[in-house]
Amino acid sequence: MLLLVAAAATAVALTMDPLRQVVVSSVYGLLLVILFVVLQAPDVALSMLVVSSVAYPLIVLIAISRTRRRRGGEG
Amino acid sequence: MSRRDARRVLGLPVCAALAAVLAAGILAGPRFGEFHGAYGRMLNAVAVPQRHATNVVTSIVFDVRGVDTMGEEFILFAAVVGVVLLLRDEREPAGSTRADDVRSDAIRMFGVVMVGPVLLVGLWLAAFGLVTPGGGFQGGIVIAAAIVLVYVSAGYRQWSRFGRERLLDPFEGLAAAAYVAVGLAALVAGEPFLRNLLGNGQTGTLVSGGSMSILNWAVAIEVAAANLVLYTEFLESYVVPHISER
Numbered sequence: 001m002l003l004l005v006a007a008a009a010t011a012v013a014l015t016m017d018p019l020r021q022v023v024v025s026s027v028y029g030l031l032l033v034i035l036f037v038v039l040q041a042p043d044v045a046l047s048m049l050v051v052s053s054v055a056y057p058l059i060v061l062i063a064i065s066r067t068r069r070r071r072g073g074e075g
Numbered sequence: 076m077s078r079r080d081a082r083r084v085l086g087l088p089v090c091a092a093l094a095a096v097l098a099a100g101i102l103a104g105p106r107f108g109e110f111h112g113a114y115g116r117m118l119n120a121v122a123v124p125q126r127h128a129t130n131v132v133t134s135i136v137f138d139v140r141g142v143d144t145m146g147e148e149f150i151l152f153a154a155v156v157g158v159v160l161l162l163r164d165e166r167e168p169a170g171s172t173r174a175d176d177v178r179s180d181a182i183r184m185f186g187v188v189m190v191g192p193v194l195l196v197g198l199w200l201a202a203f204g205l206v207t208p209g210g211g212f213q214g215g216i217v218i219a220a221a222i223v224l225v226y227v228s229a230g231y232r233q234w235s236r237f238g239r240e241r242l243l244d245p246f247e248g249l250a251a252a253a254y255v256a257v258g259l260a261a262l263v264a265g266e267p268f269l270r271n272l273l274g275n276g277q278t279g280t281l282v283s284g285g286s287m288s289i290l291n292w293a294v295a296i297e298v299a300a301a302n303l304v305l306y307t308e309f310l311e312s313y314v315v316p317h318i319s320e321r
Binding site: 042043045046047049050051054055058059062063 | 130132133200208209210212213216217219220223302305306309310
């Protein structure tokens, strides 16, 4: 499980396109959630779940849509 | 030497040093599964008999460390107020916007099906915060996510029924104030700030925890409203002007 989390973290760092990075980092967050459940920390897991799969991606997505449109309407 | 090579020469020693510090830190720390916190063991032993809340984490957050949580709540509050101050004035005048359409039937269907269950999960997380894992913070964000799903599946026009500042701002402010009010009520009664006045209730039920359950709901409403205010501000100032340009 730890190795899986480490692999996902590397994948997040190696993803170049920010839009893909949002999705990859959500998957990474989900793996962390599973790790926390395995280590018997359900409260931390729930906090991680709501932040990594709801709050954080939403903010980043809105920011990405803004910057892309400003640059030339591709988003 | 090109700039790229120079960067590598500079970067490699720094990365190696960071990795060495990290490895040393991990190896010097306590071994996996060991726990040396006397405070944690003490709380585990006394939390349920003293506070009647089976979720020890929640009883720490809202009772033993209640003042810290109040500070955290106002960090969120201040952050959202900052965003509002920065973004609210830049907005396009009302009436120049129109709803952006959701084109994918699959997304619309998914959203319509999921809004109810997600809202229910959020309310359940908040309501059972003192009994099972969860609590106001997690529940609040899930409730906000349910309402964001309305935007995702039905477009801006439906969202703007919920995402209005006149509707959301009072929730955010009053919920933050309610937390302080619970603390001050204890002061008025001659007890220390945030002392549990309402008794502990029956262990393992929804009414366990006394004032902790009020604090829990205050945080849930505060977090949900704060997130919705945040998303509303971003959507209004970033997305809506571009809808009207199209």
